[in-house]
Amino acid sequence: MINLLAIKAIYNHEMNRTKRTILQSIISPMLSTSLYFVIFGSAIGSRIKEIDGVTYGMFIVPGLLMLNLLTQSVSNGSFSTYFPKFNGTIFELQAAPISGVEMIIGFVGATATKSILLGLLIIVTASFFIDLNILHPLLMVFFLLMTAITFSLFGFVIGLWADNFEKLSLIPLIIITPLVFLGGSFYSINMLPEIWQKISLLNPVLYLVSGFKYSFYEISDVSIWTSIITILLILFILIVITLLIFKKGYNLRN
Amino acid sequence: MKKNLIEISKLSKKYKNGLIALNNIDLSIKKGEIFALLGPNGAGKSTLINILCGLSHHTSGEIIINNLDLVKNRKKIKSLIGLVPQELHLEAFETVFDNINYSRGLWGKKRDDKYILNLLKKLNLETKKNSLLMQLSGGMKRRVLIAKALSHNPEILFLDEPSAGVDIELRKEMWEVIYNLKKEGVTIILTTHYIEEAEEIADKVAFINNGKIILVEDKNILLKKLGDNKLVITFKNKIKKLPEYIKNYPCELSDDKKNVEILLSKEKTELSSILIDLKKDSNFLDFNLKKRSLESIFVDFIKRKNHD
Ligand SMILES: Nc1ncnc2c1ncn2[C@@H]1O[C@H](COP(=O)(O)OP(=O)(O)OP(=O)(O)O)[C@@H](O)[C@H]1O
Ligand SMILES: [Mg+2]
Numbered sequence: 001m002i003n004l005l006a007i008k009a010i011y012n013h014e015m016n017r018t019k020r021t022i023l024q025s026i027i028s029p030m031l032s033t034s035l036y037f038v039i040f041g042s043a044i045g046s047r048i049k050e051i052d053g054v055t056y057g058m059f060i061v062p063g064l065l066m067l068n069l070l071t072q073s074v075s076n077g078s079f080s081t082y083f084p085k086f087n088g089t090i091f092e093l094q095a096a097p098i099s100g101v102e103m104i105i106g107f108v109g110a111t112a113t114k115s116i117l118l119g120l121l122i123i124v125t126a127s128f129f130i131d132l133n134i135l136h137p138l139l140m141v142f143f144l145l146m147t148a149i150t151f152s153l154f155g156f157v158i159g160l161w162a163d164n165f166e167k168l169s170l171i172p173l174i175i176i177t178p179l180v181f182l183g184g185s186f187y188s189i190n191m192l193p194e195i196w197q198k199i200s201l202l203n204p205v206l207y208l209v210s211g212f213k214y215s216f217y218e219i220s221d222v223s224i225w226t227s228i229i230t231i232l233l234i235l236f237i238l239i240v241i242t243l244l245i246f247k248k249g250y251n252l253r254n
Numbered sequence: 255m256k257k258n259l260i261e262i263s264k265l266s267k268k269y270k271n272g273l274i275a276l277n278n279i280d281l282s283i284k285k286g287e288i289f290a291l292l293g294p295n296g297a298g299k300s301t302l303i304n305i306l307c308g309l310s311h312h313t314s315g316e317i318i319i320n321n322l323d324l325v326k327n328r329k330k331i332k333s334l335i336g337l338v339p340q341e342l343h344l345e346a347f348e349t350v351f352d353n354i355n356y357s358r359g360l361w362g363k364k365r366d367d368k369y370i371l372n373l374l375k376k377l378n379l380e381t382k383k384n385s386l387l388m389q390l391s392g393g394m395k396r397r398v399l400i401a402k403a404l405s406h407n408p409e410i411l412f413l414d415e416p417s418a419g420v421d422i423e424l425r426k427e428m429w430e431v432i433y434n435l436k437k438e439g440v441t442i443i444l445t446t447h448y449i450e451e452a453e454e455i456a457d458k459v460a461f462i463n464n465g466k467i468i469l470v471e472d473k474n475i476l477l478k479k480l481g482d483n484k485l486v487i488t489f490k491n492k493i494k495k496l497p498e499y500i501k502n503y504p505c506e507l508s509d510d511k512k513n514v515e516i517l518l519s520k521e522k523t524e525l526s527s528i529l530i531d532l533k534k535d536s537n538f539l540d541f542n543l544k545k546r547s548l549e550s551i552f553v554d555f556i557k558r559k560n561h562d
Contacts, residue, residue, distance in 0.1 A: 003362040009359025010360070012356075016348070020347055088343030089345055091339050091343055096357075096360040
């Protein structure tokens with residue numbers, strides 16, 4: 001029997017935490033998105049010629065979305081599982097009749113919800129600055145959901161692994177952010193020398209950004225199917241890793 | 255069907271650093287009983303409770319709870335158990351009510367505001383229901399933890415030092431709460447440093463020291479068996495040596511040489527003859543009967559064990 005009420009309890013508990021800091025959760029992404037548009041969209045963007053047929057301001061929307069989705073999902077996700085270890089309230093999660101899967105659904109569900117809301121907020125903010133015209137809205141929503149869920153789960157795993165605050169911020173800082181910036185978020189890889197184009201293809205985030213770009217404007221660095229398969233593959237691998245970790249009882253303090 | 259709700263056999267726990275916190279423990283706890291674990295700091299009380307509640311895993315041995323093997327039925331067993339941990343681990347920015355409600359949800363129980371409000375009343379917390387957890391005093395936090403553990407109607411309640419930091423008045427009210435739970439059929443296992451707490455509420459007492467159970471006994475039997483009475487005689491003037499009429503009994507002369515404590519036998523048959531002789535003694539001032547407390551029994555026990 002799956003403990004649905006427990007999943008709901010965890011989900012609500014996490015969402016309530018978000019509600020308590022709602023202003024910060026809304027204002028900071030809106031502000032940073034606006035700054036990107038003012039600087040890259042208008043100030044610098046006006047000197048940059050169109051990329052793949054779209055203005056630079058439009059071009060950066062999918063990348064900006066991806067940057068926020070990935071960093072926020074990972075850091076919120078890792079925080080929500082690390083925090084109970086930090087303040088000791090994990091004893092209750094350990095003593096409660098909850099399976100690993102139920103915990104994942106509750107925690108990752110809440111983090112992903114937050115990320116999805118954040119993504120929508122960024123799209124709305126962007127629409128104030130540019131004419132936003134999403135060619136494949138359903139596909140866009142698919143990528144939004146999958147990316148939010150996948151990287152919230154990634155955050156969850158980091159939270160289980162981390163035993164101090166430094167480790168918690170390490171992964172987003174040294175892995176996620178560089179991969180997003182080097183993944184064609186703010187440029188097209190066609191603009192790179194051939195050797196760097198090849199190297200860029202090793203970056204999984206590139207496939208995700210490309211999928212997003214396709215859903216918005218039908219422009220992409222790789223085929224849309226490659227992007228879809230990539231995100232599903234990453235999610236699958238993460239699920240396997242998480243289940244293995246739970247099986248080993250890694251979630252326990254000692 | 256076994257008649258014991260909890261059946262522990264040959265349980266050992268070795269921590270990663272090599273420390274053996276529990277050493278081959280056997281213990282049975284009956285349904286509906288209040289079971290007190292007594293022992294000095296570091297004896298292994300919390301370790302035992304944490305293992306039974308699933309916070310930590312044992313190294314060897316078998317644990318059967320409600321006829322189920324703990325290792326194979328963790329989820330089922332956890333759903334029966336409520337735990338009040340020794341440390342005051344709580345969120346900071348959540349309200350008392352929401353946090354208790356959250357616990358109920360974690361155990362898969364439907365939201366029931368009335369039940370929780372009633373619980374808060376029983377634990378003298380009703381005025382705090384909308385306070386943030388960080389605004390509570392230590393004793394209040396302890397009671398919130400008790401409310402959280404009771405929020406999901408557990409059949410077995412573990413209380414790891416429930417009265418640490420709770421003042422005398424509230425402690426008595428808490429005992430009342432524990433009594434009432436017992437009446438409802440809840441099995442209660444508690445650890446305590448306050449011997450009078452065990453004396454007051456426990457049905458059964460186990461002494462644990464250095465990871466070993468040194469004694470498990472029905473409290474009343476224990477008090478009767480070991481808690482024999484003492485006769486304390488006070489003299490007017492210092493005495494140089496014990497008077498004839500008591501010197502054959504197990505006596506202890508106080509440092510000021512004015513008091514003598516005599517350990518009486520279970521039947522106390524010697525009492526009357528001593529009292530008759532006492533009346534004739536011109537140096538005799540007063541006498542008192544003293545009951546030995548669990549505490550002194552406990553201290554003696556630990557001493558005796560350490561001698562072995
Ligand atoms: N996580 C741990 N790792 C290593 N050793 C531990 C750990 N937790 C407890 N111990 C050790 O195990 C022994 C038993 O500790 P435990 O907390 O069970 O004692 P206790 O009887 O509850 O004591 P107290 O009355 O102080 O609460 C102690 O020597 C303690 O140092
Ligand atoms: Mg302890």
